[in-house]
Amino acid sequence: MISLGQDEIAKYPFLAEAGQYLNDKGFTLEQFATDPDLKIIVDKAYERIESAAEGKIYNLKTDNSSDKDIILPLNVFSFLIAIVLLKLSGLNTLINRFSLAEARRAEKFLERDLVSDSNKTSEEFAIKIFRDVFSITIKKAGDYFVIPISDYLQHAVNFHELEWKLVNRHVENGMVFLTPHESARLIRKELGGYIGTKIRAANTPPMSKGFEDKVHKLSNLAKKFVVDTVVSTEIPPCIEHAIEALNKGENLSHSGRFMLATFLLGRGQTVDEIAPLFKNAPDYNEKITRYQIKQVAGETGGNRTKYACPSCEKIKSNDLCFATPDCDNIINPMQFGKKRL
Amino acid sequence: MLENNLKFLEETFKQYYFDHFDLIRVPDRSTEREYGYKKFNSGMSRHISLKTDKDLHLLLMTNLPSDVFCSNGYYSFPNLPMTEKDWKEADLIFDIDAKDLNLPCRKDHTCIKCTSCGEVSLLQDVCPKCKSNKLDRLSLPCQNCISGVKKEVLNLVKILTTDLRIDDKNIRISFSGNEGFHLHVTNSSYNQLGSKERGDLIDYIMFRRAIPERFGFKKNNPSRSSFPDLDDPGWSGRVAKDLFGSKSKRSKGITKIISDGYPVYRQRLEEMGKNSIGVKIDPNVTVDIHRIFRLEGSLNSKSGLAKLACENIEKFNPYTEACLIGDEPVEISANSPIEFRLKNRGFGPYTNEKISVPKYAAAYMLCKGIANLA
Numbered sequence: 001m002i003s004l005g006q007d008e009i010a011k012y013p014f015l016a017e018a019g020q021y022l023n024d025k026g027f028t029l030e031q032f033a034t035d036p037d038l039k040i041i042v043d044k045a046y047e048r049i050e051s052a053a054e055g056k057i058y059n060l061k062t063d064n065s066s067d068k069d070i071i072l073p074l075n076v077f078s079f080l081i082a083i084v085l086l087k088l089s090g091l092n093t094l095i096n097r098f099s100l101a102e103a104r105r106a107e108k109f110l111e112r113d114l115v116s117d118s119n120k121t122s123e124e125f126a127i128k129i130f131r132d133v134f135s136i137t138i139k140k141a142g143d144y145f146v147i148p149i150s151d152y153l154q155h156a157v158n159f160h161e162l163e164w165k166l167v168n169r170h171v172e173n174g175m176v177f178l179t180p181h182e183s184a185r186l187i188r189k190e191l192g193g194y195i196g197t198k199i200r201a202a203n204t205p206p207m208s209k210g211f212e213d214k215v216h217k218l219s220n221l222a223k224k225f226v227v228d229t230v231v232s233t234e235i236p237p238c239i240e241h242a243i244e245a246l247n248k249g250e251n252l253s254h255s256g257r258f259m260l261a262t263f264l265l266g267r268g269q270t271v272d273e274i275a276p277l278f279k280n281a282p283d284y285n286e287k288i289t290r291y292q293i294k295q296v297a298g299e300t301g302g303n304r305t306k307y308a309c310p311s312c313e314k315i316k317s318n319d320l321c322f323a324t325p326d327c328d329n330i331i332n333p334m335q336f337g338k339k340r341l
Numbered sequence: 342m343l344e345n346n347l348k349f350l351e352e353t354f355k356q357y358y359f360d361h362f363d364l365i366r367v368p369d370r371s372t373e374r375e376y377g378y379k380k381f382n383s384g385m386s387r388h389i390s391l392k393t394d395k396d397l398h399l400l401l402m403t404n405l406p407s408d409v410f411c412s413n414g415y416y417s418f419p420n421l422p423m424t425e426k427d428w429k430e431a432d433l434i435f436d437i438d439a440k441d442l443n444l445p446c447r448k449d450h451t452c453i454k455c456t457s458c459g460e461v462s463l464l465q466d467v468c469p470k471c472k473s474n475k476l477d478r479l480s481l482p483c484q485n486c487i488s489g490v491k492k493e494v495l496n497l498v499k500i501l502t503t504d505l506r507i508d509d510k511n512i513r514i515s516f517s518g519n520e521g522f523h524l525h526v527t528n529s530s531y532n533q534l535g536s537k538e539r540g541d542l543i544d545y546i547m548f549r550r551a552i553p554e555r556f557g558f559k560k561n562n563p564s565r566s567s568f569p570d571l572d573d574p575g576w577s578g579r580v581a582k583d584l585f586g587s588k589s590k591r592s593k594g595i596t597k598i599i600s601d602g603y604p605v606y607r608q609r610l611e612e613m614g615k616n617s618i619g620v621k622i623d624p625n626v627t628v629d630i631h632r633i634f635r636l637e638g639s640l641n642s643k644s645g646l647a648k649l650a651c652e653n654i655e656k657f658n659p660y661t662e663a664c665l666i667g668d669e670p671v672e673i674s675a676n677s678p679i680e681f682r683l684k685n686r687g688f689g690p691y692t693n694e695k696i697s698v699p700k701y702a703a704a705y706m707l708c709k710g711i712a713n714l715a
């Protein structure tokens with residue numbers, strides 16, 4: 001494992017061994033649950049989860065000092081206690097959102113550390129994270145970082161914007177050139193996955209009285225995000241991808257939403273069944289969403305046309321196709337999984 | 342296929358294999374591969390595992406296959422069903438076929454065969470005999486198409502060895518046995534990639550979905566200096582060559598592009614991918630990490646020619662070098678409206694004629710469906 005200094009652990013608290021860290025600082029978990037002087041940390045931990053749930057990147061606010069000796073540990077403690085609260089709540093939605101938000105926070109630091117004129121140790125440390133945590137070897141080349149094409153592809157395929165396609169990248173000699181910003185962005189998803197895995201693998205401590213109230217508040221918070229539509233039978237990759245993006249609270253383009261709605265309507269789902277899928281979209285508005293789906297279903301609007309699911313070709317041109325061999329030359333996602341003779 | 346045609350082809354193929362055991366070998370890491378074969382007149386058998394050349398030869402002698410395949414993928418258990426095979430990695434494979442180039446000469450060496458009455462005739466929309474529109478298209482040998490495919494292959498090799506930095510040694514080029522070439526890349530850093538990642542690699546090679554921003558045109562304030570230059574690496578350089586032709590024309594070219602505007606440039610890039618600089622590989626082949634791919638040294642039942650590795654593709658002449666069936670005379674009745682050449686000898690045109698031709702030509706015409714045993 002990477003050895004961490006005070007600075008680094010505050011930027012990348014998920015790299016720390018939680019129990020070890022508390023021990024080293026001379027604390028026990030029990031103290032956080034009982035000691036009134038430490039209540040502020042528990043409050044900060046809750047705020048940290050709350051802002052993550054709302055899709056914001058946590059920024060520690062302190063009343064008075066900008067004293068490093070206070071801020072840095074506070075940053076780490078609030079993270080560690082947030083995990084304790086999440087484990088106690090057992091709420092997967094919140095764990096996912098928290099991991100994603102923490103990944104984006106770390107991404108900002110990574111980017112800053114990679115920028116050429118920042119200090120050398122930070123840069124080396126950031127490169128080390130790429131290598132040790134994600135097994136990607138990135139190297140500096142002038143203002144850019146270069147990474148092997150095969151490594152690049154394994155991460156870049158998670159993005160649907162055209163600019164991430166290999167054809168739209170500077171490629172030379174088996175390497176892809178990236179700015180510090182792009183380098184950090186490239187591993188956001190994996191960073192989120194890494195943090196999520198670490199949280200899931202952590203032991204759940206026994207419940208303490210001092211945490212009960214916060215844990216209770218968390219389950220109320222989570223209710224806002226529950227999606228309980230179950231989509232059954234075989235789903236083509238494009239649709240799976242769209243649902244996944246929405247569940248993670250990522251933005252899905254208009255054509256993506258249209259494709260998803262028409263597909264599910266075609267499979268016999270109702271507006272009531274489909275609308276909740278969009279709940280996590282950053283711009284969700286229940287009324288508007290329902291109206292739009294109804295319109296696609298031909299249940300409202302002037303001409304009452306029921307729209308059909310677009311063809312694979314159309315979907316490809318919108319960059320929403322993620323064909324696998326199972327797609328086997330079908331021309332419309334509706335045909336997916338149906339045996340052809 | 343008629344019973345006696347079938348018997349003849351099975352015997353002919355068997356004889357070829359018997360005489361050419363030296364050409365047909367299991368590839369490296371054979372025990373990790375899946376094999377499959379087809380028979381004339383029946384479907385595919387796959388999920389077969391073979392250890393040695395001997396096992397393979399035995400399969401050829403006992404099953405009399407029309408086509409033989411081997412996986413690009415490596416598995417722990419190649420003979421189990423797909424979900425239990427335990428995929429490890431897959432070689433990067435490419436297929437470039439004359440039909441995908443769609444050259445203008447194509448209509449001159451394509452004929453149609455009516456699936457209702459069996460009539461063979463020059464290219465047209467309906468069968469001249471029975472007016473049916475259910476027609477199969479058959480393409481006969483064409484040197485021009487082969488040259489076109491070779492050019493694509495060389496372009497592909499260039500991209501693989503420069504942009505993707507694949508070692509020359511690890512690229513194997515072979516004639517597909519019909520009218521294309523296969524490339525097989527082993528031991529590269531791309532072996533681990535899944536289908537999705539290969540999909541992106543395919544778009545790269547075919548130059549699809551390129552955006553103007555990457556090639557110098559910022560939507561709102563295009564700056565002249567960011568347009569590609571002829572000696573840029575990778576696609577930038579190739580795009581510049583295609584756009585400007587020469588360094589001296591670059592400046593003028595940029596002025597024109599900017600004044601035509603963003604949407605025109607976008608369109609232009611798309612067309613370049615389709616019609617000029619994009620390499621015309623078959624994307625369905627390259628995306629597939631579980632493909633069973635024609636085995637080198639085996640015969641292709643679409644033609645009776647062999648899939649054969651070529652050391653020097655520029656000099657390679659498939660219609661002589663891959664035509665490896667014997668030349669004892671065979672009586673057939675042939676129906677080929679088009680003349681063609683095999684082994685430097687011209688054949689046809691024939692109109693339902695009884696003729697005597699060398700065995701390789703008989704096998705070729707039977708495979709194409711334009712002749713029957715007399």
Ligand code: SF4
Pocket residue numbers: 236237238239311312313315316320321322323324327330331332333336
């Ligand atoms: S091929 Fe069709 S069904 Fe498959 S992912 Fe692409 S658009 Fe969807």
Ligand SMILES: [Zn+2]
Pocket residue numbers: 455456457458459460468469470471472473
């Ligand atoms: Zn006919």
Ligand SMILES: [Zn+2]
Pocket residue numbers: 444446447450483484485486487
């Ligand atoms: Zn031709």
